Amino acid sequence: MVVTSTLSRLDASKLEVLHLSNPKPVPGPDDASILDLKTTTDRMITASWTAQNGWANPQLVPYGPLSLMPTASALQYATECFEGMKIFRGVDGRLRLFRPLYNCQRMLRSAERISLPSFEPEEMLKLIRRLCFMEAPKWLPKDRIGSALYIRPTMIGTDSSLGFKVPEEAPLCIFMLYWPSPSMIPDNSLPVSRHGMRLVTSSEAAIRAWPGGTGHAKIGGNYGPTLLEHNKARARGYDQVLWLYGPDRRITEAGSTNFFVLWRTPAGQLELSTPPLDDEGLILAGNTRQTILELFETSFRTHELNSLEPCNVLEKRITMPEIESAVAEGRVLCAFVVGTAAWIQEVEEINYDGRELRINVGKAPHVSFIREKLAGIMLGYVENGWAEVVEEPAKLMEGGDR
Structure with missing residues (x-):
């Protein structure tokens, strides 16, 4: 309107x-x-x-x-x-x-x-x-x-x-x-009881968003209907539902967070991938998601930027059969989810149609580097235009207007 x-x-x-x-x-x-x-x-x-x-x-x-x-x-x-x-x-x-x-x-x-x-x-x-x-x-x-x-x-x-x-x-x-939530000091953002999150994929009978719908908008109607599957997942000991879409079982979101995977292509090239924001409107354009993409792009283009291996950054469709094959072949270095509330949390397990896919946690220096860099920006260790300083009153007036 x-x-x-x-x-x-x-x-x-x-x-x-x-x-x-x-x-x-x-x-x-x-x-x-x-x-x-x-x-x-x-x-x-x-x-x-x-x-x-x-x-x-x-x-x-x-x-x-x-x-x-x-x-x-x-x-x-x-x-x-x-x-x-x-x-x-x-x-x-x-x-x-x-x-x-x-x-x-x-x-x-x-x-x-x-x-x-x-x-x-x-x-x-x-x-x-x-x-x-x-x-x-x-x-x-x-x-x-x-x-x-x-x-x-x-x-x-x-x-x-x-x-x-x-x-x-x-x-x-x-x-x-x-x-x-805990202080955003690096290494304090993962669940205390485990190394990382446990996800379970949605069944073919359950769907979070569909083409032409409202999956790209932050409205309550996108969240309430997912609570049924979310509660089923929690009852089974999982943290979130990894929402899939279509016959190819492509990944959209994990709960209310954006999903990333750091893996190697069959040719051996290191790549960070996340589902795209396409015209179908299945995925919310997360602030943290966009920031992660930009930080990876600027931090890992070449060896000259830091000592870590260069990494391609792609927004592309990712299917669970691809993830399953890559895990079996040892090509998945790390998977993680991001969001304002969730921060950056690595994934240690994905239950895909009853098959448990185990993923390394804490062994991807690229993710640790980005987590520390982002926390540094948010908390003022590093000056950056993304972090906007909010001025404060010279004196707080207790008990009234201030």
């Missing part, structure tokens, strides 16, 4: 700040209460939209429930989309967002796909920066290096008409919660 010139546009400069009267305590870094992913910060940003007037002035308000009717479009027809990104406390004490405009641009694409209102991604980013400015200094103390808040912009259709139509009302809500 295109916002015309007669409607008000989303404008971060018109943000209204409401008073905060009951600030919440910040949990300790190991507090069990944060593990349920319910520990939100004190405030959130909301902005309402109507088809008649466009965007109202955004507001910074205390975190709390939204009001909507049982007939709301989001409840009846799943008209909603969201994003996910993090803000980190770096080694130099500064706060950093990682390529946040990428996520804002992707949310616009998701909103358009699900018939929700348009907005300028730059304006959403300004609102995110403002929320981080107000909330992150308190919730990410300077002595908690590597700690993070997860940022979740969300838009839902709240039109109260039960009619099947494009929503005429839709609020935007941006909130943050304390993220309980």
